[in-house]
Amino acid sequence: MREELVEEELFAPGHRACAGCGATLAVRLALKALGKNVIVANATGCVEVISTPYPETAWRVPWIHAAFENAAAVASGVEAALKSLGRRGVKVVAIAGDGGTADIGLQALSGAVERGHDFIYICYDNEAYMNTGIQRSSATPFGAWTTTTPVGRVKRGKDRPKKDVPAIIAAHGAPYVATASVAYPIDLIKKLRKAAATEGPTYIHIHCPCPPGWRFDSDKMIEVARLAVLSGAWILYEIKNGRLNVTIKPPKRRPVSDYLKMQGRFKHLTDAEIAEIQRTVDERCRHLGVG
Amino acid sequence: MKSWRGPPVPVAARPSVGSSGRTSSWRIQKPVVNLKRCTRCRMCWIFCPDVAISFTKRGPAINHDYCKGCGICANECPAKAITMEAL
Amino acid sequence: MVARVMSGNEVVAYGVKLSRAEIVPSYPITPQTTIVEQIAEFIANGEMRAELMRVESEYAAMGACIGASLMGARTFTATSSQGLAFMHELTHWAAGSRLPIVMAVVNRAMAPPWNIWADQQDVLSQRDTGWLSLFCETNQEVLDTCIQAFRISEDREVLLPVMFSLDGFMLSHTSEPVELPKQGDVDGFLPESRRPPLLDVDHPTTLFNVPVPEQYMEFRHWIEKSMDAARRVIPKADREFKRRFGRGYRGMLEPYWLEGAEVALLTAGSVCGTVRDVVESLRKRGEKVGMIKLRSFRPFPSEELRRACEGLRVLGVADRACSFGMGGIIFSDVSAALQPLNVRVLGFIAGLGGRDITHRDIWRMFKRCIRAIEVTPARAIEWFV
Numbered sequence: 001m002r003e004e005l006v007e008e009e010l011f012a013p014g015h016r017a018c019a020g021c022g023a024t025l026a027v028r029l030a031l032k033a034l035g036k037n038v039i040v041a042n043a044t045g046c047v048e049v050i051s052t053p054y055p056e057t058a059w060r061v062p063w064i065h066a067a068f069e070n071a072a073a074v075a076s077g078v079e080a081a082l083k084s085l086g087r088r089g090v091k092v093v094a095i096a097g098d099g100g101t102a103d104i105g106l107q108a109l110s111g112a113v114e115r116g117h118d119f120i121y122i123c124y125d126n127e128a129y130m131n132t133g134i135q136r137s138s139a140t141p142f143g144a145w146t147t148t149t150p151v152g153r154v155k156r157g158k159d160r161p162k163k164d165v166p167a168i169i170a171a172h173g174a175p176y177v178a179t180a181s182v183a184y185p186i187d188l189i190k191k192l193r194k195a196a197a198t199e200g201p202t203y204i205h206i207h208c209p210c211p212p213g214w215r216f217d218s219d220k221m222i223e224v225a226r227l228a229v230l231s232g233a234w235i236l237y238e239i240k241n242g243r244l245n246v247t248i249k250p251p252k253r254r255p256v257s258d259y260l261k262m263q264g265r266f267k268h269l270t271d272a273e274i275a276e277i278q279r280t281v282d283e284r285c286r287h288l289g290v291g
Numbered sequence: 292m293k294s295w296r297g298p299p300v301p302v303a304a305r306p307s308v309g310s311s312g313r314t315s316s317w318r319i320q321k322p323v324v325n326l327k328r329c330t331r332c333r334m335c336w337i338f339c340p341d342v343a344i345s346f347t348k349r350g351p352a353i354n355h356d357y358c359k360g361c362g363i364c365a366n367e368c369p370a371k372a373i374t375m376e377a378l
Numbered sequence: 379m380v381a382r383v384m385s386g387n388e389v390v391a392y393g394v395k396l397s398r399a400e401i402v403p404s405y406p407i408t409p410q411t412t413i414v415e416q417i418a419e420f421i422a423n424g425e426m427r428a429e430l431m432r433v434e435s436e437y438a439a440m441g442a443c444i445g446a447s448l449m450g451a452r453t454f455t456a457t458s459s460q461g462l463a464f465m466h467e468l469t470h471w472a473a474g475s476r477l478p479i480v481m482a483v484v485n486r487a488m489a490p491p492w493n494i495w496a497d498q499q500d501v502l503s504q505r506d507t508g509w510l511s512l513f514c515e516t517n518q519e520v521l522d523t524c525i526q527a528f529r530i531s532e533d534r535e536v537l538l539p540v541m542f543s544l545d546g547f548m549l550s551h552t553s554e555p556v557e558l559p560k561q562g563d564v565d566g567f568l569p570e571s572r573r574p575p576l577l578d579v580d581h582p583t584t585l586f587n588v589p590v591p592e593q594y595m596e597f598r599h600w601i602e603k604s605m606d607a608a609r610r611v612i613p614k615a616d617r618e619f620k621r622r623f624g625r626g627y628r629g630m631l632e633p634y635w636l637e638g639a640e641v642a643l644l645t646a647g648s649v650c651g652t653v654r655d656v657v658e659s660l661r662k663r664g665e666k667v668g669m670i671k672l673r674s675f676r677p678f679p680s681e682e683l684r685r686a687c688e689g690l691r692v693l694g695v696a697d698r699a700c701s702f703g704m705g706g707i708i709f710s711d712v713s714a715a716l717q718p719l720n721v722r723v724l725g726f727i728a729g730l731g732g733r734d735i736t737h738r739d740i741w742r743m744f745k746r747c748i749r750a751i752e753v754t755p756a757r758a759i760e761w762f763v
């Protein structure tokens with residue numbers, strides 16, 4: 001067995017995530033990578049709500065719910081206190097969804113990274129506010145239906161592109177920034193281990209399909225995640241001290257329509273709209289050196 | 292914490308299996324493993340969001356208390372060793 | 379003990395240093411800023427061992443306070459007005475988390491219109507968050523309250539955050555002689571914080587998770603019970619402080635010249651000094667007047683207030699803030715507390731946005747109260763515009 005595939009489960013079964021939840025798998029894999037010596041500050045959102053019905057918890061590591069916009073700020077306070085109290089060997093981890101990261105928590109994240117705290121920030125990106133019922137976030141991709149970007153006679157889903165948070169964090173000069181996908185667990189675990197071994201602020205952005213929110217059957221969760229990577233709609237890379245390296249290069253890219261057509265949130269898209277999305281994907285792939 | 296007696300903070304001191312009860316009660320189908328076909332590649336195990344597969348020498352064992360029947364394991368098994376069956 | 383002439387903000391910084399705060403996340407805002415600047419100086423000169431976190435907003439300041447306090451560190455921050463309002467979600471969070479964070483609030487008006495001057499709207503708008511809220515009259519009281527605040531907050535019976543107020547500019551930037559206690563004496567009064575961390579990798583626990591309605595209310599009720607405990611702990615800390623340092627503030631409220639008084643004026647903060655002067659001159663003219671200085675706004679000293687008001691006919695309340703559509707914020711609480719007594723309560727709203735509350739204003743307030751002994755006034759609430 002590959003050494004990345006640790007047996008120990010630090011996220012317990014019996015939580016109340018939907019069947020086939022990508023975000024939950026991301027958390028499970030992340031804890032496998034990081035091990036026991038972590039303190040987690042978790043923003044409001046699906047992961048928080050599905051794992052901590054009082055007085056139970058699925059977390060086998062110390063964990064605190066930190067309000068929606070606040071994971072990075074609370075994590076920075078914990079980290080400062082650990083330092084001040086002279087405790088070593090414990091890594092602070094902030095976890096938030098795309099809303100808690102790209103929107104309401106972006107300022108706190110930016111501040112904590114700029115201050116150089118020694119912590120890992122994990123964004124589990126299910127591309128909308130799922131906990132409140134599938135509203136658009138700035139990380140929702142172009143064209144996607146959500147309850148606040150509905151498809152009607154004059155509006156056709158989200159009319160703005162996905163915000164590129166990893167690039168924003170890389171621009172802060174963070175020593176390690178990476179994207180990951182639940183469909184590539186070894187890649188994901190390796191990246192989290194690298195983040196853990198790096199001193200200073202590190203950022204991992206994990207693409208996490210959400211069956212009810214993206215409108216597909218739960219058994220296809222990994223398939224959808226994989227197709228995002230194989231089509232180039234989601235690119236797996238790491239930026240180490242400013243140098244970008246694509247970690248998974250699809251041998252021959254699949255058309256983005258293969259990815260889009262699996263999901264009900266894109267089912268209204270016309271061929272012309274899909275062609276437009278394909279163009280932006282191609283451009284981005286060229287830019288990042290993916291075939 | 293024990294030495295620190297004070298008013299209670301909202302603490303759950305119990306990391307627990309089944310924090311939301313027997314979540315398998317939600318499912319409408321369940322995975323069945325054909326160990327003869329299984330190559331022990333562990334794909335099913337690594338992809339289960341519900342931590343409902345453990346690995347024994349013989350292959351994967353499904354935890355039928357917490358498996359929600361999502362079907363990911365069956366879909367991802369390269370050997371087609373898992374089928375989803377009605378309850 | 380040494381006496382030095384210092385501004386209120388300098389005094390706060392000394393209080394925080396003497397209290398040995400370990401983590402100080404903060405964000406600049408007038409008129410608070412010079413507190414953290416002074417703390418930065420202390421740290422830069424090696425006079426204080428603390429981590430000053432220069433966070434990117436007040437919201438993050440309170441977020442970082444929560445994180446640090448969870449780990450058992452003694453934690454302090456300071457803010458004013460817009461900054462305090464920006465923190466509001468997390469002031470609730472800090473109290474609900476039962477974290478002994480101490481915060482200095484340098485009182486300033488809320489905008490618009492933009493105004494940086496003294497006004498207690500900022501702190502009184504935090505009324506229902508579960509923080510203890512104390513007011514100071516002088517810079518000496520600022521120092522002493524700062525040190526007491528840590529002790530009260532960390533008391534096992536209380537374990538709630540404490541904010542203490544000093545009026546912007548009137549105290550924060552006004553210099554007065556202040557006696558600084560010796561570090562060793564403060565250490566005797568306020569021993570090192572020994573709270574173990576709530577987050578510990580050897581004992582993994584989950585904090586602030588999701589209770590159902592049948593569980594939620596107990597936690598809120600515990601906050602109220604701890605507020606009740608604070609009614610004992612605040613006077614006790616003050617008595618103990620007096621025993622060690624020779625200065626005390628009568629616990630939660632100070633009755634001033636209430637012997638034989640028929641009329642009194644209740645207020646909080648720096649204006650108490652002016653009221654004392656007016657009481658003295660009115661007494662000289664034979665008027666039976668006195669003052670009640672409110673030191674603790676939360677918990678509200680209802681019982682103590684009733685005791686103090688037993689002989690009164692009329693009590694005026696001067697508020698430097700307003701709950702629009704109702705009247706003075708402190709006035710409302712006083713009216714509710716005095717409901718069992720036969721005392722008429724009159725509300726005066728004055729001094730908003732740094733406007734002076736003059737001796738003449740106070741004089742007029744007393745006149746209104748004296749007249750109200752005989753004649754029911756047309757309005758219970760009056761704006762001193």
Ligand SMILES: Cc1ncc(C[n+]2csc(CCOP(=O)(O)OP(=O)(O)O)c2C)c(N)n1
Nearest residue numbers: 044045046068097098099100128129130131
């Ligand atoms: C200050 C504040 N505003 C709004 C909310 C309501 N709210 C809770 S979770 C959530 C969406 C979370 O979205 P995301 O971060 O993407 O996580 P997800 O639910 O998708 O896992 C919202 C809007 C809140 N809890 N706090």
Ligand code: SF4
Nearest residue numbers: 017018021046130210
């Ligand atoms: S809504 Fe989506 S992200 Fe939330 S628990 Fe369900 S599957 Fe997971």
Ligand code: SF4
Nearest residue numbers: 329330332333335368
């Ligand atoms: S994925 Fe299929 S072949 Fe691999 S271990 Fe599981 S059952 Fe066996």
Ligand code: SF4
Nearest residue numbers: 339358359361362364
């Ligand atoms: S069906 Fe889903 S929950 Fe059940 S074992 Fe397979 S992957 Fe896990």
Ligand SMILES: [Mg+2]
Nearest residue numbers: 097098128129
């Ligand atoms: Mg989301």
